[in-house]
Amino acid sequence: MVSAVILESQLKEIKKIVKKNIDVNIDHFETNFLSRRIERRMRIMGLKSSSKYVSFLDEDPLESLELNASLSINVTEFFRNREVWDVFQQKIIPKIIKLSNNYEKIRIWSAGCATGNEPYSLAMGLSNALKTKEKQFVIIATDMNPTSIEIAKTGKYESEVLKNIPNSLMSKFLEKIDDDLYKFNDGLKKFIHFQVGDVDSFNINQVDVIVCRNLLIYYSNDAKDLLFKKFHKTLKDGGFLVLGMAERIPSLMEKFFESVELRQKIYQKVSAESIIA
Ligand SMILES: C[S@@+](CC[C@H](N)C(=O)[O-])C[C@H]1O[C@@H](n2cnc3c(N)ncnc32)[C@H](O)[C@@H]1O
Structure with missing residues (x-):
């Protein structure tokens, strides 16, 4: 288990689907971070189980874009630090x-x-x-x-x-x-x-x-x-x-x-x- 709701095999599947749908590699992300972001997408989409999320991701290429965007934390500042x-x-x-x-x-x-x-x-x-x-x-x-x-x-x-x-x-x-x-x-x-x-x-x-x-x-x-x-x-x-x-x-x-x-x-x-x- 990588998180309370997402299995390691599902995480692998999710990475594969994103690569297939939008040709983006999300392999480098730290497991906990990735799982938290997926759980957040599940909450937003009202999906209660990770298997439902995997099917949804596979069927709707727009969700791969949404998930990828949610991995990009773009907080920044001029002359930061x-x-x-x-x-x-x-x-x-x-x-x-x-x-x-x-x-x-x-x-x-x-x-x-x-x-x-x-x-x-x-x-x-x-x-x-x-x-x-x-x-x-x-x-x-x-x-x-x-x-x-x-x-x-x-x-x-x-x-x-x-x-x-x-x-x-x-x-x-x-x-x-x-x-x-x-x-x-x-x-x-x-x-x-x-x-x-x-x-x-x-x-x-x-x-x-x-x-x-x-x-x-x-x-x-x-x-x-x-x-x-x-x-x-x-x-x-x-x-x-x-x-x-x-x-x-x-x-x-x-x-x-x-x-x-x-x-x-x-x-x-x-x-x-x-x-x-
Ligand atoms: C927290 S922001 C930091 C921005 C700026 N470097 C700063 O320190 O203020 C992190 C940025 O890295 C980008 N990022 C994350 N992983 C990336 C990757 N593999 N390739 C290119 N950009 C990536 C995100 O989209 C996001 O805009």
Whole structure:
């Protein structure tokens, strides 16, 4: 039994049906989290038994979409955990500039970017830091939730959501378009490429920084190990990885990442050669 109502065999069946119906892999989610979300969908749909839910899921492809959407917890904020952004701005950006080749753009991957607050925060910080230099950058921002990516692409946010952005950045990067509504200007938006994508299967390489915050908390341990192997491969040698405050490198992968800012969960890739040497 994986929960009071859902059997392990049913959980397997549910994963198979979602893959078949909408071609989405929900295998990486931690079992308890997945079971709680399924139970919530059962309550919403008024289904009293898990076997009824499995049949319903199989017959109605829309339910696979609903279940998948309910797995995407998209809580986010601009400059979430302020101290992380202060350290990133003051200590990490100068290191990234040093790391990068003069002729290439700095490449940043915001993995699990939700409604875009994280990549816009990154873009404001980098744009400010690089203003006097000839250096260019690009942020590739991905999330598995298509609705979140649509919101992010508009670049429009209500003033309540923008409350963490300092006035100096507000006046530089945002335009008021209605009483309570602002929009990031095109000058900033051009640095970010939004794309729907599952972090496990999205392919990108030679990245200077991966920011993957508050996504791994829902991952099973096995799926986490695989993802950190992928992050290691995706980063340039010496590239940086920024995790959420409650997240850490799995013990199996610790030798591949050195902690550079312990409290703020910022790590640097150790190259595979120096591990073998
Ligand atoms: C809690 S939000 C965090 C957003 C942002 N990184 C932050 O820290 O404010 C987690 C996001 O990760 C996304 N997510 C979860 N699993 C994912 C996966 N396998 N691939 C891509 N995105 C995923 C969810 O859709 C959600 O938008």
